[in-house]
């Protein structure tokens with residue numbers, strides 16, 4: 001299943017080196033299927049627990065949705081806290097938001113331990129109201145976040161106008177978010193685990209998994225593997241032997257502009273997004289490009305028509321240009337990609353209800369990297385038989 005097409009910016013920022021051919025162990029404590037962000041962060045966490053691990057990837061690690069990711073890391077979710085409270089109750093919703101905040105710290109920890117720079121920088125996020133009608137919703141969100149101790153400010157129109165060249169009715173500003181180079185973060189986490197003994201098998205497709213009472217048999221294009229536990233992190237592609245419920249696939253568009261010499265018009269290199277759905281979102285890169293994304297469409301395969309794609313990128317550019325009318329912007333890189341969401345806007349993470357040694361980490365949603373991080377710790381706890389507050393919130397059958 002093709003997950004993206006076009007020119008990917010992050011691919012130009014990382015030189016792949018590959019992995020030495022590993023001697024296959026008779027049985028692993030854990031086999032991770034999929035070498036994207038979810039597999040990488042799981043590998044990072046489990047390698048710190050001293051497990052023997054193998055990571056199996058059908059193509060090259062980091063080449064799936066992870067290389068299309070725009071790298072905004074935020075504790076806030078596509079579903080606002082006050083809306084999640086309505087959906088699952090206050091205790092669970094706050095617990096989940098706190099876990100996303102904790103995941104931000106854990107992502108920083110991965111970034112600091114990666115064997116090379118992953119361009120992780122702590123940033124504030126500006127979440128603006130796209131219309132006057134959305135101001136009340138944003139105010140409610142501000143109140144909910146404040147009540148539960150999250151670091152947030154409320155900005156009126158004049159505050160936004162004082163700091164940015166555009167005007168919007170209101171915004172909330174959250175602290176403690178971050179931007180990252182997602183491909184470098186993914187590869188950094190994999191190399192961290194690899195240096196601690198993880199075996200990596202690229203260009204090896206998993207064809208099926210068979211859970212028995214004591215171990216799991218993993219059938220691949222390069223023979224069989226055995227493990228005490230299997231963690232499926234195959235992203236938006238269909239997982240082997242498993243249909244994830246509530247999965248909804250869309251097509252989305254992202255681009256990186258040319259480097260911009262003078263960024264003084266962009267307050268504190270903040271990350272920016274909005275209340276409209278689908279939302280426009282943007283951030284800066286280390287080499288001073290604007291990365292922008294949005295315009296999601298309900299389609300479950302990548303568009304074929306070059307004309308359609310060109311029209312969408314034209315629209316993306318004019319929406320960006322409208323915010324920054326004095327800048328002469330052009331896109332150096334443009335890519336379109338599939339994007340998975342769940343109907344309740346939460347990721348799907350946990351043990352398979354019928355296969356006790358098989359676990360899933362499917363980081364659906366716009367906050368996928370944060371979900372992959374909190375999911376890696378949730379699965380660590382499940383593997384060790386420890387309870388985790390997110391278990392019942394994110395379980396596969398909910």
Ligand SMILES: Cc1cc2nc3c(=O)[nH]c(=O)nc-3n(C[C@H](O)[C@H](O)[C@H](O)COP(=O)(O)OP(=O)(O)OC[C@H]3O[C@@H](n4cnc5c(N)ncnc54)[C@H](O)[C@@H]3O)c2cc1C
Pocket residue numbers: 003033034035036037038039040056057058059060061062063064065066067068069070071072073204205206207233234235236237238240252253254293337338339361362363364365366367368369370372
């Ligand atoms: C345009 C775009 C922008 C995004 N922006 C953000 C953002 O700003 N912030 C954020 O947090 N998230 C963002 N996301 C979401 C983020 O990219 C995903 O959450 C993340 O990449 C998911 O990682 P993953 O490891 O689950 O999937 P993937 O990166 O797709 O990795 C899955 C891997 O599994 C492999 N695989 C699949 N099937 C098999 C098999 N049978 N055998 C072996 N290997 C297999 C695939 O080849 C692939 O490498 C964005 C996504 C897109 C598309």
